[in-house]
Amino acid sequence: xxxxxxxxxxxxxxxxxxxxxxxxxxxxxxxxxxxxxxxxxxxxxxxxxxxxxxxxxxxxxxxxxxxxxxxxxxxxxxxxxxxxxxxxxxxxxxxxxxxxxxxxxxxxxxxxxxxxxxxxxxxxxxxxxxxxxxxxxxxxxxxxxxxxxxxxxxxxxxxxxxxxxxxxxxxxxxxxxxxxxxxxxxxxxxxxxxxxxxxxxxxxxxxxxxxxxxxxxxxxxxxxxxxxxxxxxxxxxxxxxxxxxxx
Amino acid sequence: xxxxxxxxxxxxxxxxxxxxxxxxxxxxxxxxxxxxxxxxxxxxxxxxxxxxxxxxxxxxxxxxxxxxxxxxxxxxxxxxxxxxxxxxxxxxxxxxxxxxxxxxxxxxxxxxxxxxxxxxxxxxxxxxxxxxxxxxxxxxxxxxxxxxxxxxxxxxxxxxxxxxxxxxxxxxxxxxxxxxxxxxxxxxxxxxxxxxxxxxxxxxxxxxxxxxxxxxxxxxxxxxxxxxxxxxxxxxxxxxxxxxxxxxxxxxxxxxxxxxxxxxxxxxxxxxxxxxxxxxxxxxxxxxxxxxxxxxxxxxxxxxxxxxxxxxxxxxxxxxxxxxxxxxxxxxxxxxxxxxxxxxxxxxxxxxxxxxxxxxxxxxxxxxxxxxxxxxxxxxxxxxxxxxxxxxxxxxxxxxxxxxxxxxxxxxxxxxxxxxxxxxxxxxxxx
Numbered sequence: 001x002x003x004x005x006x007x008x009x010x011x012x013x014x015x016x017x018x019x020x021x022x023x024x025x026x027x028x029x030x031x032x033x034x035x036x037x038x039x040x041x042x043x044x045x046x047x048x049x050x051x052x053x054x055x056x057x058x059x060x061x062x063x064x065x066x067x068x069x070x071x072x073x074x075x076x077x078x079x080x081x082x083x084x085x086x087x088x089x090x091x092x093x094x095x096x097x098x099x100x101x102x103x104x105x106x107x108x109x110x111x112x113x114x115x116x117x118x119x120x121x122x123x124x125x126x127x128x129x130x131x132x133x134x135x136x137x138x139x140x141x142x143x144x145x146x147x148x149x150x151x152x153x154x155x156x157x158x159x160x161x162x163x164x165x166x167x168x169x170x171x172x173x174x175x176x177x178x179x180x181x182x183x184x185x186x187x188x189x190x191x192x193x194x195x196x197x198x199x200x201x202x203x204x205x206x207x208x209x210x211x212x213x214x215x216x217x218x219x220x221x222x223x224x225x226x227x228x229x230x231x232x233x234x235x236x237x238x239x240x241x242x243x244x245x246x247x
Numbered sequence: 248x249x250x251x252x253x254x255x256x257x258x259x260x261x262x263x264x265x266x267x268x269x270x271x272x273x274x275x276x277x278x279x280x281x282x283x284x285x286x287x288x289x290x291x292x293x294x295x296x297x298x299x300x301x302x303x304x305x306x307x308x309x310x311x312x313x314x315x316x317x318x319x320x321x322x323x324x325x326x327x328x329x330x331x332x333x334x335x336x337x338x339x340x341x342x343x344x345x346x347x348x349x350x351x352x353x354x355x356x357x358x359x360x361x362x363x364x365x366x367x368x369x370x371x372x373x374x375x376x377x378x379x380x381x382x383x384x385x386x387x388x389x390x391x392x393x394x395x396x397x398x399x400x401x402x403x404x405x406x407x408x409x410x411x412x413x414x415x416x417x418x419x420x421x422x423x424x425x426x427x428x429x430x431x432x433x434x435x436x437x438x439x440x441x442x443x444x445x446x447x448x449x450x451x452x453x454x455x456x457x458x459x460x461x462x463x464x465x466x467x468x469x470x471x472x473x474x475x476x477x478x479x480x481x482x483x484x485x486x487x488x489x490x491x492x493x494x495x496x497x498x499x500x501x502x503x504x505x506x507x508x509x510x511x512x513x514x515x516x517x518x519x520x521x522x523x524x525x526x527x528x529x530x531x532x533x534x535x536x537x538x539x540x541x542x543x544x545x546x547x548x549x550x551x552x553x554x555x556x557x558x559x560x561x562x563x564x565x566x567x568x569x570x571x572x573x574x575x576x577x578x579x580x581x582x583x584x585x586x587x588x589x590x591x592x593x594x595x596x597x598x599x600x601x602x603x604x605x606x607x608x609x610x611x612x613x614x615x616x617x618x619x620x621x622x623x624x625x626x627x628x629x630x631x632x633x634x635x636x637x638x639x640x641x642x643x644x645x646x647x648x649x650x651x652x653x654x655x656x657x658x659x660x661x662x663x664x665x666x667x668x669x670x671x672x673x674x675x676x677x678x
Contacts, residue, residue: 048633052625072632081633088630092648101644102634109635141648158634 001026001197002067002166007058009046016042018222019058024166029198031208031233034219035241040201041085043219044170048082049075062166076102077109079165079196083155083172090142095154098142099124099161106162127160131187149180156187167191168199173207185210205237220244248355255372255382262376340400346430347392348403351419354390361392365423369452369487369516377448377483377510381417385450388419393428393459402658404433418449424459426492431462433661447506449484457492457519462500464657465513466665468672469505471536479507479536486513490522490548498525499542500656502665504672507536512570514543517551517579524553527653529665531672532565532597541571541602546612550581558650559590561597562673568600573614575607582612590620591649593642593673643670 002024009017016039024030034040046053047060049072060067067075090098103123104114115123124138133153143151152172159167169188173181188198188211200211208216208230216232217224225244226232236243341348347358354362372382393399424430434451447469455461463486472479482505488497499513515524526542544553553573561567567590575582590599601618623645631641647654647666654662 050629071637072629073635073637076633076635084630084633088624088626090627090630090645090648092651093644098631098634098644101636101640105635105637105640162634 001063003059003061004047005059005061007043007046007060008056009042009053010056011042011053015056016053016222017046020219020222020224022217022224024197024199026165026197027192027194028215029192029200029211029213031200031202031211031213031216031230032219033202033205033216033233033236035244036203038219039222040219041170044082044168044199044201047075047168048072048080073105074109076162077106079163081159081162081164081167083152083159083167083169085170085172085174087143087146087151087155089144089146091144093142095138095140095142096124099138099158102158102162123161127157130160130190131157132183133157148175149177152176152184153180153187156184160187160191163191164196166197166199168201170201171203172200173202173204181207182210205233208233218244251367251372252383255379256384258373259376259379259383262379337401344397344399345394346397346399347390349390351385351388351390351421354421358390358392361423362390362421365421365452365454366419367452369454369489370450370485375485378450378485381419381448381450381485385417385419388421388449391420391422391430391432393422393424393430395425396427397425398428399430402431402433418447420449420451422451422453422461422463422488424453424455424461424495426457426459428456429460431464431658433464433466433658435466435468447480447482447484449486451484451486451488451513453488453497455488455490455492455495455497458494459492460496460498461488462498463488463513464661465499465501465503466657466661466668467501467503467505467509468668470507471505471534472507474534480505481508482506482511483508484511486511487516487543488514488524489516490519490524490551492522493519493548494521495519496523496525498523498527498656500527500653501529501540502650502653502657502668503528503530503538503540504668506538509536509538509540512541512543514545514572515553516545516547517553518547520548520550522548522551524551526553526555526557527656528557529560529650529653529669530558530567530569531560531669532562532567533672534563534565536563536565538566539568539570541569543572543574544584546573546575546579546582546584549579550583551579552583553585555584555586555588556652557586557588558653559588559599560593560646560649560669560673561590561599562593564596566598566600568602570602570604572604572606574605575609575612575614577608579609580611582609582614584612584614586614586616588616588618589649590618591646592620592622639674642673646670646673 004020004022007017007020008015020043032040042053046055055068100120107114131153137150137154143154146154172184176184185207200213213230216228216230218226370378372379391403422432453461453463469480469482490497497515501513503509513526517524524544528540530538530540532538541557542555555571557569559567559569569588571586573584588601592599599620603616605614607614623642627645628638628641646669650669654665657665
């Protein structure tokens with residue numbers, strides 16, 4: 001599904017990613033861990049097409065297409081979803097209007113008719129249950145005045161609505177209390193299936209108790225320095241990132 | 248009538264062009280202007296094929312029916328039977344209630360006493376340069392009278408009025424609402440109007456008696472000039488209402504997207520006690536457009552209240568100013584005012600300015616003013632992009648969200664068109 005080869009990226013001439021290789025297959029969950037400043041969020045931004053980063057070398061294939069040639073909106077329409085570390089507020093724009101626009105853009109991309117009002121409402125009701133999001137959140141403007149936890153739940157709700165092929169969760173656990181963390185993780189687990197894949201970016205092992213990964217990668221100074229099964233997360237938690245730095 | 252015009256003309260001759268506004272005004276040769284444009288002045292086309300394709304494209308984006316497109320673009324159209332019958336039933340319903348809604352010239356002929364009593368009572372010809380000019384030469388306009396105790400059951404729109412087309416550049420509107428009456432009045436059109444006239448100097452006067460409520464909504468989309476700032480309409484309008492009776496209310500809502508230069512300040516004189524004045528405005532400027540707009544709330548009555556919400560959106564190389572006055576007279580106790588002025592900038596070559604004036608002569612007044620200036624954030628646009636929404640659509644969403652408080656005040660069908668209009672006005676303004 002996703003194949004990253006020797007990916008280098010920089011911002012204002014400073015190289016952040018220094019040769020990333022990663023392959024993700026349908027049905028898999030990959031966790032990317034690493035200390036602050038190792039390039040985790042940069043990787044998420046580069047994959048989704050944020051133009052403040054320059055890709056200087058390497059290749060990314062997504063469903064047999066050269067991902068780096070596509071605009072951010074076309075990547076999204078093809079099924080790449082980013083759960084933002086800091087979801088953005090858009091005052092005055094209702095969640096309903098926002099989601100409907102997003103879904104219809106996606107449908108247009110796949111040569112489908114716009115969704116009918118009744119189907120849309122049904123989908124909203126259904127997806128709200130999956131992620132246990134309170135009804136009133138969707139009556140408000142996009143993230144406006146949401147608490148930290150509500151914003152993260154709202155990201156997962158949008159993910160449920162858009163049904164992506166590849167979901168990238170960028171520090172979705174940061175700022176969440178234990179109950180919100182459980183709800184968010186449950187939502188992600190319910191959305192997992194044989195045809196989609198998830199990349200979980202996190203500092204802590206805690207989230208991975210709820211979203212159990214198939215692979216854990218450690219990113220350090222712009223490179224993946226260690227890849228293994230889920231037990232690597234526990235080892236990291238125990239020994240700290242210094243253990244990686246020493247190697 | 249002739250007397251009124253002559254007085255106004257003599258006064259106008261003594262006046263000078265105002266230069267206090269934050270505008271770059273070219274000199275206007277008033278001899279060159281055609282003061283009376285007969286209805287056939289507009290160029291007539293045989294079919295829509297001859298009309299500027301860009302104009303047709305905009306019509307289609309706005310979803311305007313074909314017949315209406317023809318009328319707006321100046322294509323010769325035979326009378327549409329349907330719309331004639333609509334107009335007739337419409338007039339009958341109004342007549343039953345005693346509502347008068349007709350052109351100004353009809354009103355002069357049929358209701359001379361009413362016209363004489365109220366014309367110039369809110370905006371005297373001595374008021375300002377353009378008001379004097381209008382008073383001297385006004386060609387036609389609308390007259391609306393709501394009798395005591397009547398709630399006008401429909402939105403009165405100039406669009407429905409017979410002979411509404413091509414009323415010319417010096418329009419005059421007079422609305423009188425008697426005790427306990429209500430009316431919602433719509434002016435303008437969301438379709439872009441290409442007009443040969445360079446200068447539009449209109450006057451609107453509203454009189455609200457005891458417990459009366461008048462809602463006046465405008466969507467203005469005159470030709471703004473091309474991308475290089477060539478051509479376009481100068482829109483210099485004097486709009487003013489007076490809450491004459493106690494507990495009366497006047498509410499102005501405007502969406503201004505057109506004109507090369509806009510100069511207007513819909514104002515309310517809160518003369519009666521416990522009166523309410525409201526002003527809701529969205530002004531969009533793009534390319535080389537200039538807008539200097541705002542309101543005046545003159546509090547004379549006790550416990551009078553006013554609310555001002557102004558949303559400016561500037562793009563391209565345009566300049567957008569809010570200019571507002573809140574004045575509280577010495578004897579007006581218990582006055583409340585809330586003002587909110589927000590400016591949104593797209594790009595880095597445009598300007599947004601706020602000039603609030605406060606003159607408060609009574610100590611019990613509570614006046615609040617809030618102002619914000621913001622830019623559409625890269626992060627907001629990227630957030631939309633990441634959900635599959637392209638940048639142009641994202642800007643439309645963000646702008647409409649920003650202007651929502653004002654758009655909500657518009658009658659339903661107007662609001663929907665106004666939303667599309669905002670989006671179209673800003674198309675291509677972000678690269």
